[in-house]
Amino acid sequence: MTASPGGISDVSRETSDRLDHLAALLRKWNPAINLVSRATLDVLESRHIVDSAQLFSHLPNGARRWTDLGSGGGFPGLVIAILAAEGAPDLAVDLIESDQRKAVFLRTAAQELGLDNVTVFASRIETVPSRQADVVSARALAPLNQLLDFADRHLAHGGIALFPKGARHEEELDDALASWQFDVQKIPSTTDSQAVILKIGGIARV
Numbered sequence: 188m189t190a191s192p193g194g195i196s197d198v199s200r201e202t203s204d205r206l207d208h209l210a211a212l213l214r215k216w217n218p219a220i221n222l223v224s225r226a227t228l229d230v231l232e233s234r235h236i237v238d239s240a241q242l243f244s245h246l247p248n249g250a251r252r253w254t255d256l257g258s259g260g261g262f263p264g265l266v267i268a269i270l271a272a273e274g275a276p277d278l279a280v281d282l283i284e285s286d287q288r289k290a291v292f293l294r295t296a297a298q299e300l301g302l303d304n305v306t307v308f309a310s311r312i313e314t315v316p317s318r319q320a321d322v323v324s325a326r327a328l329a330p331l332n333q334l335l336d337f338a339d340r341h342l343a344h345g346g347i348a349l350f351p352k353g354a355r356h357e358e359e360l361d362d363a364l365a366s367w368q369f370d371v372q373k374i375p376s377t378t379d380s381q382a383v384i385l386k387i388g389g390i391a392r393v
């Protein structure tokens with residue numbers, strides 16, 4: 188799988204059809220529940236789907252559970268589940284989303300897309316028992332300091348967090364270092380020259 192600004196390549200016809208189907212479902216449901224900002228609906232594929240798909244290439248070998256926090260319209264979690272159905276069939280994908288209407292969308296979309304690797308938790312991240320995940324992700328959810336607290340709750344020992352972050356990531360890293368120890372790799376985003384994916388392991392409170 189390759190995710191570049193031009194789109195997603197090296198995937199099967201079924202995966203590509205599922206990604207198109209997800210885009211169609213989002214366009215259908217968006218007027219009712221505002222899953223993505225209306226301004227980005229026209230560039231759903233490049234702005235949200237490709238941006239989410241690039242995280243999949245950082246899946247560690249042997250990972251069994253990926254937990255996406257604050258999934259909203261399914262970014263990155265539903266896109267990861269679609270790619271995993273082809274590329275990592277043993278991976279279970281959790282989507283945690285406290286907004287009940289968005290959680291209904293996520294369940295309906297997973298069903299319509301024929302994804303049996305998805306579990307939706309219509310609850311707050313803070314109240315779901317630890318998922319002991321190998322990977323935790325969160326996009327556009329909270330400052331890094333807060334995300335590390337969520338990741339600390341839901342990661343298994345040795346697990347990693349993948350957090351897409353924008354131009355202010357250095358500031359967020361400095362703030363987080365006041366309360367947390369961690370190892371971080373800054374991976375340039377393929378969709379935005381100012382953005383990075385923070386790949387974080389070894390999370391511990393200071």
Ligand SMILES: C[S@@+](CC[C@H](N)C(=O)[O-])C[C@H]1O[C@@H](n2cnc3c(N)ncnc32)[C@H](O)[C@@H]1O
Pocket residue numbers: 256257258259260261262263283284285286289310311312313325326327328
């Ligand atoms: C700005 S949206 C981002 C959605 C998606 N990750 C994306 O990139 O498009 C943040 C989402 O997180 C959910 N959320 C915020 N706080 C949460 C919490 N404590 N537990 C579960 N979901 C939460 C909100 O309902 C919202 O859908």
